[in-house]
Amino acid sequence: MLSQESAWLIEVKELTVLINKLVDESSFQNCSSLLAKRLGLLETIKSKILAKDNKDNSFVIEFKETLLWIQQQDSPRLKFVKEQRELCLKESQKQAKIKKAVVAYNSI
Numbered sequence: 137m138l139s140q141e142s143a144w145l146i147e148v149k150e151l152t153v154l155i156n157k158l159v160d161e162s163s164f165q166n167c168s169s170l171l172a173k174r175l176g177l178l179e180t181i182k183s184k185i186l187a188k189d190n191k192d193n194s195f196v197i198e199f200k201e202t203l204l205w206i207q208q209q210d211s212p213r214l215k216f217v218k219e220q221r222e223l224c225l226k227e228s229q230k231q232a233k234i235k236k237a238v239v240a241y242n243s244i
Contacts, residue, residue, distance in 0.1 A: 138237055141181055145202050148177050152206050159213040178203075225233065 151174040158167050185196055 139195070142198070144177050144181050145198060148174055148181075148202060149205070151177070152171055152209050156209055156213050159217060164217075164220075 151170055153168055155170045155174065158164065158170070181199060185199060
């Protein structure tokens with residue numbers, strides 16, 4: 137039978153896979169809530185580990201390995217998300233200039 141902490145780690149991994157799938161599909165709408173849920177689980181696990189004051193157990197090692205795995209999974213997607221953000225900002229600035237030009241034209 138799985139411990140509660142191990143079940144949380146499985147859920148964290150599942151959330152990570154789902155988040156990365158959404159990012160790969162450029163479907164960012166649900167990512168924020170899923171990232172918040174994943175972060176909440178990680179903080180809960182961290183609190184449990186610190187409360188036990190038992191830093192040499194196998195679960196702590198499993199938690200660290202999970203954090204490293206998350207980092208590996210998220211790293212390439214983070215670069216992609218930053219690139220998409222820059223593209224959106226440039227497009228937004230371009231649209232703002234066009235709108236300003238249209239407003240100026242209409243005021244003539």
